Amino acid sequence: MALEKHGKAIDLSHHLSDLSRARGTSPLKGLIKYVTKPGTISLAGGMPHPSYFPYADISANALASDNFALEPTRPDSSVSWFWKLFGAGSSKEKIMPITIPKCPSQADDINLAVSLQYVYKPAYSDWTTLVQTGNTDGWSRALQTLCNPGELILTEEWTYPSALANSQPFNIFPVPIAMDSEGMRSDDLRKVLSEWDETARGGKRPHVMYTVPVGQNPSGATMGLERKKEIYDICVEFDIIIVEDDPYYFLQEGQYKPKSERSSQSAHKDPGDFIANLVPSYLKVDYQGRVIRLDTFSKTIAPGSRLGFFTCNPRFAERLERHGETTTQAPCGFGQSLITQLLKSWGYEGYTRWLHGLAVQYTGRRDYIIDCFAEEFHLRSSIGTTGIWNGLEVYDLYAKPKRNASGLEKFDFGPKLISFVPPTSGMFIWLKINFRTHPSFKEGDEEPLETQLFIKLAEGGVLVAPGWFFAATDNVLDSGEGHVRISFSNVDFDALKKAVGIFGTVLRDFFKE
Template sequence: MTEKLPEAIDLSHHLSRVSRARTTSPLKGLQKYFGKEGMISLAGGLPHPDYFPFSTISAEALPYDSYVSAMSNQSRGSFSWLWSFLSGGKKETVPITIPKYPANSGDISLSTALQYSMAAGIPQLQRIMKEFTDKVYKPAYSNYATIVHTGNTDGWVKASMTLCNPGEGVLVSEWTYPSALSTIIPLGLKPVPVAMDYQGMKSDSLRIVLSSWDETTCGMPRPHVMYTVPIGQNPTGATMEAVRKKEIYDICVEYDIIIVEDDPYYFLQEGPYDLPALRNKKPFKVDEDDELFISHLAPSYLKFDYQGRVIRLDTFSKTIAPGCRMGWFTCNPLFAERFERQAETTTQAPCGFSQSIVTSLLLNWRYEGYLRWLKGLRVQYTERRNFFIDCLAEEFHLQRTLDTQGVWAGCEVYHASQKHRAEKQATNEKRAEIGNAVFSFVPPTSGMFVWLKLQLDGHPFFNTVGYKELEMKLWTEIAEAGVLFGPGFMFSSNQRPDEGGSGHFRISFSNAEFGDMKKAVSIFATVLEKFFEHV
């Protein structure tokens, strides 16, 4: 017998003044009568659907099994980009057609999808979101709600405005997503950084921040909202596992914190990276059934949320396409109702074209098909991650060590040194000493980015100009050579965390062609060599 789950507790004291002041939009409030049988509506300014200049919308979609769903253990070396191109997926497509007036009343209709509609989204999409959340995230309370938003950035805007008043702080990781900071700062909110390690935000550091908070010294009340990207942590690519999430959730219960879980990379959990020689020795990983696949993913905070204090942000941006501008909240019904009131007078529902096409695709694929698509995406991005780091291994000497202190304590760190210098100093293909490293990194276990830590203290001008100027100087030289990285300063939530004068780059392996990634790493190596030779 299934254990009965509790309902969400009352968290209304977390609502901002603006959110409390929102009422149902007068015009949107009339829509509850629109579906009443025999109702003749003369109240709303709705265009007649006959005048929509689209009789049908058609699309050719890829099948859900277009990409392999299990990793091969074979290394493809320098030409893996060519292999990926030649085996990228099946060519056949699945036709999708959405009529203005369907024969069956329950089918998606352009006359409805392209009309002014409720901010909660079209009914078919609402059912898809609910089924997916039930089966994958398994919230620990019974009366949770799902409601659409127009992408996770919009979701964070709505959440921050719903929960926070000007002059308050928001708990964030010391390195975090820049747009999240750009959202809250104009609202009069202040980022409150929490130290990180290889899993992301540290639970012990969070407790220290909260337990030692002094309102007079800090100049604001203790924060009651936390923003986090726990999977594919942006920018570090860290994966926060279940034990850490449970620790942080328990602290948030103790200190009455709302967790906003921004999780666009959830299904891009790539696992540990191995160099090609080690990768080839591992047994071939067979495909997993759906339940096993889900069980091997680091769980959402929702799995531990028995009080309704997690607001989860899901998006189709990384799994379907960013331009569809669609995603959804999973949260307690109090917050969902407030988000709906906000959407009624701001974004309303996502674009009707996007809703109708994406929903039709998911109805065609069904839950099992969408999960199969997600398995394929995980393999594709794992191949990309592996290929990019393999390129680094070709251009640099990579030496692995187990760090015992600092942000990366407890995990294997790759230290990269210039090949030409290593070859001058070493014989019999021995690796260069770590002291000669020009950058280091921990291979990401999820997401789309590699986070490089630049060893700028080895530069001749380090003591003269400092690491901040050197980071930007190197970034500029790489950009002028034709390669664009994300400069580290963009991702700092506390002006710059002190890591011994190190600079940082966030490098994406998600979009460029494989041949271009290889070329970019070669350019990076050339520029870096000249950079450290400056006198």
């Protein structure tokens, strides 16, 4: 693919929905020159005087950007344990006080756009950024900006449920594209688009794709640059807009290695290397302006931030902004100022150091939970031959541990219950449950063993996310292959270990029935 870098975005305004066009333009836009005239006294707005805001200043004890060492936290001496026992301000935390005065002494907003140039500069010149209130809002606005009711959209065959929940009311439904270890498959995408049959499909060929390319939800798959180029080229050919929802982008963890092969040395010590080693965003190959990228602070600062931003071409940004003006307005000012002040205090280097520290922490958590599974079950690896893991190193969990209680090696591992590919990014492990070995399983059975297992696990004290919840359509469900999505992001290490133990007990019991 020849990248025509740094030309302007091409005209893609034919993708705008009727709803988006009908938003009109801001009626005061023509008068904007008066609004911005220096020295003008404005009696036009309906804003209170700032002296009536009941805060003189807001402060926070922020954490230093190097709060987390670049070694994974050891489960037996974890920061999170200290944190839990002694609360904030424990001796393990590096504190950096920040304050946001009511009257800023100077306007020196951090320029996200400039900072981002280091991270994922688009391959065209006139891109822009726009704040939103988190990626669910971002996708909801992108959807209404691009799609008319009754249209179909392209998604991974397993995807983020809320992305479907906010398109469904508009009678907009997904066309699932098959996945492999890198997420969406380019060959299946081409097949679906080139063989499109309006009558059989019940609608026009989609012109919008929703995709989570890094640490995909729920599969954990991460897409490399080559696959992104392939998919982008297909999207150019079939005139498709890509909405890239990338909340887990900075949680890239690298390959899982068994405990015995793991070096205590961290792979990337230098923050510059950390950024340089991240798989590039779709923006990197976007020379036409057909990518709307959604970034959020939900996974790197806190979900309650409700703050994120679009990166896209200016024509789409103008529509997205107008949508925001008439619904959420700007994101919360408290959140914006606390995050802006934090980023200013950290600086670009500090921010990337923080992200690097987080990625190392998540790597440690990912490794720990897989280690726990390897202890609880007998774990063997094999090369996948079908479906989403074809050709990949797949980890299989057999019912019985390799050693019995007296420590003696065993050779009867029982049936293969679970398969998974260790994720290289994100927060999730996507476990495939082999219900075909279940005593009461019948091919084509309507009885949802997956739901039964979910309930048994919950009754045993472990809550997982049931696989059906993530199915783009019912067609991707297979009663012989259930799924559960397990998150290793949130609970403490001791609870992770305990949960895997319960998981083993419940699963072995379930398969005995």
